Amino acid sequence: MTSHAKVLTAQDTVAHDGTAGKPQPYWSPYLAGFGLGLVLLAAFVIMGRGLGASGAFSSLVATGINAVAPDHARANEFYGEYLGDGTKSPLMDWLVFEVIGVFVGGFISGTLAGRIRWSVERGPAITDGKRLVFAFLGGGIMGFGAKLARGCTSGQALTGGALLNVGSWAFMMMVFAGAYAAAYFVRRQWR
Amino acid sequence: MNAPFFKFGLFGDNVSLVVAFLIGIGFGFFLERAGFGSAKKLTAQFYFTDLSVFKVMFSAIVTAMVGIFYLSWMGIVDLSLVYLTPTFLVPQVVGGMILGVGFVVGGYCPGTSCVGLATGRSDAGVYLIGIVAGIIVFGEVYPLVKDFYLSTPMGQVTLPALLNIPYGVIMFLVVLMAIGGFAGATWVEKRMAARKGA
Numbered sequence: 001m002t003s004h005a006k007v008l009t010a011q012d013t014v015a016h017d018g019t020a021g022k023p024q025p026y027w028s029p030y031l032a033g034f035g036l037g038l039v040l041l042a043a044f045v046i047m048g049r050g051l052g053a054s055g056a057f058s059s060l061v062a063t064g065i066n067a068v069a070p071d072h073a074r075a076n077e078f079y080g081e082y083l084g085d086g087t088k089s090p091l092m093d094w095l096v097f098e099v100i101g102v103f104v105g106g107f108i109s110g111t112l113a114g115r116i117r118w119s120v121e122r123g124p125a126i127t128d129g130k131r132l133v134f135a136f137l138g139g140g141i142m143g144f145g146a147k148l149a150r151g152c153t154s155g156q157a158l159t160g161g162a163l164l165n166v167g168s169w170a171f172m173m174m175v176f177a178g179a180y181a182a183a184y185f186v187r188r189q190w191r
Numbered sequence: 192m193n194a195p196f197f198k199f200g201l202f203g204d205n206v207s208l209v210v211a212f213l214i215g216i217g218f219g220f221f222l223e224r225a226g227f228g229s230a231k232k233l234t235a236q237f238y239f240t241d242l243s244v245f246k247v248m249f250s251a252i253v254t255a256m257v258g259i260f261y262l263s264w265m266g267i268v269d270l271s272l273v274y275l276t277p278t279f280l281v282p283q284v285v286g287g288m289i290l291g292v293g294f295v296v297g298g299y300c301p302g303t304s305c306v307g308l309a310t311g312r313s314d315a316g317v318y319l320i321g322i323v324a325g326i327i328v329f330g331e332v333y334p335l336v337k338d339f340y341l342s343t344p345m346g347q348v349t350l351p352a353l354l355n356i357p358y359g360v361i362m363f364l365v366v367l368m369a370i371g372g373f374a375g376a377t378w379v380e381k382r383m384a385a386r387k388g389a
Contacts, residue, residue: 103215
């Protein structure tokens with residue numbers, strides 16, 4: 001019995017590191033979306049607030065700038081809002097802990113489905129290096145836009161969408177508009 | 192029952208951080224289940240080959256929207272205590288457009304890039320470094336963009352309040368739009384698959 005179990009474990013390991021076997025298929029988008037909706041609903045009911053992501057990185061940035069150049073950070077209203085009155089670290093923040101959870105939850109799901117792989121996501125027509133340049137640029141554009149819009153896909157589109165928030169719905173439509181408008185110009189990255 | 196629990200003082204700030212961590216785990220789990228740790232899967236939305244972004248997003252919105260509406264109607268949750276981000280229309284429209292460009296150029300949005308990195312995508316890690324850089328740029332130019340950032344304020348306002356249409360009616364329209372959108376999206380996916388095969 002014991003040796004039999006060991007053989008199974010070994011096969012499993014082979015399947016999971018990508019040399020053999022396939023990762024499990026993704027869930028139906030409706031099922032995954034329903035689950036996501038229940039998590040969002042739980043945040044409403046338990047906390048009286050929705051989900052978020054970009055705000056956690058603002059806290060991180062404000063903390064970093066404050067550590068390097070405290071006078072500069074305190075003189076800036078944007079950083080100041082995240083730094084607060086200085087009695088507690090801006091990292092002791094709801095969104096920061098939520099985003100740490102997002103990493104953990106993503107890792108748990110990816111592990112269970114055999115989808116953890118060290119890789120660069122790109123189409124066949126682009127090199128890894130160029131893809132990483134685009135990833136950095138896209139992240140930069142996203143970071144700036146998210147601050148201007150007061151939130152990203154999670155804080156505005158999902159949370160505000162479910163609460164029928166006017167600004168969130170305007171935001172959401174413009175996200176799709178912006179992405180579809182730019183898609184043609186970066187198609188070689190993905191196709 | 193008095194909800195939102197936190198707003199009624201059922202637990203304090205320290206416990207709220209534990210709740211944040213647990214809710215984040217659920218958030219990340221379902222994003223990964225949907226395949227949203229993959230930039231190719233996410234960006235396929237914008238080439239009409241896989242419209243999962245729309246389907247997942249609207250399934251989630253409809254679930255939470257209908258859920259909170261009925262919990263509020265039954266008197267379990269005080270909806271007025273659920274935080275609504277104030278609307279600043281023009282900067283949000285412009286910011287949304289910029290964000291959309293960043294989505295298709297970079298391949299992720301902030302939440303999904305965390306899941307991407309957690310499942311080993313190094314491009315998602317680089318993307319996160321980009322987000323940090325973008326926020327620093329915003330912070331540094333904030334004095335210059337502040338007037339625009341605070342322009343067209345509309346306060347905390349919902350579509351039913353703005354349009355003076357009952358909440359339930361708007362909710363029903365959103366559900367209809369989502370169902371129509373799901374059917375349309377599936378039709379488009381099939382068309383694109385047929386075109387690719389031909």
